[in-house]
Amino acid sequence: MTVSKTETEAKSYRHAVAIVCGASNWPVGPFRASTAFAITARGWCDYFGDGLGIRSENLLDLFDSEELADAQLTTIADFLRKRAEALRCDNGQGLLVLFLYIGHGTFTGKKSEYIVLLRARGHLQTLPSYISVAAIAELLEDVVCRSSRIVVLDSCFAGAAVASFMSDPAMLEGVKVQQILDHDPLSAGVSVLCAASRDDAAQFDEHGRYTLFGNAVLTVLWSGIAGDTKRLSLRQVCNNAKDLLRPAELPTPEVHSPEQSDCDLADLDIFPNLQSSQYDWYTKYLAEAEPIVLSNTAAPQKPPTVLRKPPAVSEANTPRNRRWRLPAILGVVVVAGGVILGGARIVIDWPTTSAGFDTSLIGADSSDRGCATDAQVLRATAENPDFLLEIVWSAHCNTAWAQITWRRTPGLPEMIEARVYPKSHDPTGPDAQSSVKPNVGFTRTHMVDRGTRGSVCAIGNVVIDGRGSPSPVELCG
Numbered sequence: 001m002t003v004s005k006t007e008t009e010a011k012s013y014r015h016a017v018a019i020v021c022g023a024s025n026w027p028v029g030p031f032r033a034s035t036a037f038a039i040t041a042r043g044w045c046d047y048f049g050d051g052l053g054i055r056s057e058n059l060l061d062l063f064d065s066e067e068l069a070d071a072q073l074t075t076i077a078d079f080l081r082k083r084a085e086a087l088r089c090d091n092g093q094g095l096l097v098l099f100l101y102i103g104h105g106t107f108t109g110k111k112s113e114y115i116v117l118l119r120a121r122g123h124l125q126t127l128p129s130y131i132s133v134a135a136i137a138e139l140l141e142d143v144v145c146r147s148s149r150i151v152v153l154d155s156c157f158a159g160a161a162v163a164s165f166m167s168d169p170a171m172l173e174g175v176k177v178q179q180i181l182d183h184d185p186l187s188a189g190v191s192v193l194c195a196a197s198r199d200d201a202a203q204f205d206e207h208g209r210y211t212l213f214g215n216a217v218l219t220v221l222w223s224g225i226a227g228d229t230k231r232l233s234l235r236q237v238c239n240n241a242k243d244l245l246r247p248a249e250l251p252t253p254e255v256h257s258p259e260q261s262d263c264d265l266a267d268l269d270i271f272p273n274l275q276s277s278q279y280d281w282y283t284k285y286l287a288e289a290e291p292i293v294l295s296n297t298a299a300p301q302k303p304p305t306v307l308r309k310p311p312a313v314s315e316a317n318t319p320r321n322r323r324w325r326l327p328a329i330l331g332v333v334v335v336a337g338g339v340i341l342g343g344a345r346i347v348i349d350w351p352t353t354s355a356g357f358d359t360s361l362i363g364a365d366s367s368d369r370g371c372a373t374d375a376q377v378l379r380a381t382a383e384n385p386d387f388l389l390e391i392v393w394s395a396h397c398n399t400a401w402a403q404i405t406w407r408r409t410p411g412l413p414e415m416i417e418a419r420v421y422p423k424s425h426d427p428t429g430p431d432a433q434s435s436v437k438p439n440v441g442f443t444r445t446h447m448v449d450r451g452t453r454g455s456v457c458a459i460g461n462v463v464i465d466g467r468g469s470p471s472p473v474e475l476c477g
Contacts, residue, residue: 092144105155379477
């Protein structure tokens with residue numbers, strides 16, 4: 001029995017519920033707090049209610065909740081059971097579940113399990129309370145197994161979460177057979193919209209107004225696309241958001257459908273094409289935005305910039321001839337070779353070499369020179385299960401450094417080491433910066449010139465029982 005896409009679109013769900021969780025600050029660990037996370041969460045809640053028409057009783061807002069992970073999972077499970085019963089959606093049949101996380105994602109454990117961080121203090125000294133994405137996937141499958149599920153992860157390395165939603169092939173085949181026996185045309189499945197790939201760090205606006213991914217997606221959802229299309233699919237939303245982020249060479253979103261039954265949920269036309277030209281979703285929260293303030297007076301000043309208008313783009317060359325109705329997409333975001341200002345994209349003739357760069361920053365500590373205040377993780381890897389290696393960068397200083405975190409517990413390594421260096425240079429040469437410390441679980445190097453995207457690399461190493469455990473490959477970003 002094959003169900004047509006049109007039939008599935010019409011009958012894929014009768015009701016929708018939404019869950020929003022995450023945090024804007026964290027009690028422990030090197031995780032940067034920002035109002036950008038909270039404002040983005042509010043923007044999503046506004047969209048779920050006013051844009052998608054989800055009633056308040058069908059929206060669970062756990063963002064910035066101080067409940068521990070187990071308590072939040074219990075709250076989510078209870079909410080889904082009660083709403084499924086109230087809406088007469090047995091096991092979630094005919095129900096669209098939207099699960100959204102906004103905040104920091106990272107890896108833990110010997111198997112490099114992908115986790116998302118909560119506001120509550122957990123039992124570890126270096127990590128707040130956290131939920132594994134695998135636990136979220138298991139909960140949704142257990143409580144609303146017949147539902148259609150869209151999971152949105154606005155966090156670093158979100159692409160690493162996709163594997164957690166992959167079904168056992170034998171179980172999935174059993175579901176298909178049961179649907180045929182029941183003559184059930186309703187399509188259950190899972191699609192995951194990720195802010196960045198498994199290797200990229202998601203980013204937020206330096207003025208604290210929104211996450212860049214959240215702003216791009218919400219802009220697409222509110223402004224829609226030109227034409228008579230009534231609804232948009234998740235894949236269309238992702239592709240249009242990608243078009244907004246790509247010119248600034250920022251990490252771009254991905255959509256995956258790790259679990260499918262009759263069709264790909266990401267291709268179903270679910271979201272209303274609102275074409276709301278008057279809606280700047282974040283402006284109502286601007287009074288709450290707190291920009292990153294560089295308090296260290298020794299922090300370097302950026303070189304003078306020469307502004308020029310970007311070349312005109314003909315309508316014929318724009319993807320699907322889209323006319324974006326909300327052009328203020330990225331706020332003020334420093335990128336390699338350009339910046340986005342207010343409602344217009346302005347290209348800056350920014351030197352990509354050391355011209356105008358404060359060379360005294362090379363070899364300096366990022367905290368001492370005020371460069372850590374806007375630090376963001378650029379790339380990270382846990383390919384060696386003994387440690388997490390990260391390249392961190394400062395847009396203000398245009399510098400980068402490496403940091404390494406021991407991941408095996410209990411105990412500490414006999415030695416831990418991180419090195420950062422320009423790409424294609426000798427990791428032990430004069431251009432490299434390194435930090436080697438005994439009997440600790442964390443260290444970071446001094447700074448190198450950030451240069452252009454992909455021009456800095458890092459390696460790590462720990463010594464355990466007299467034997468070295470180095471990075472299998474270098475990390476570049």
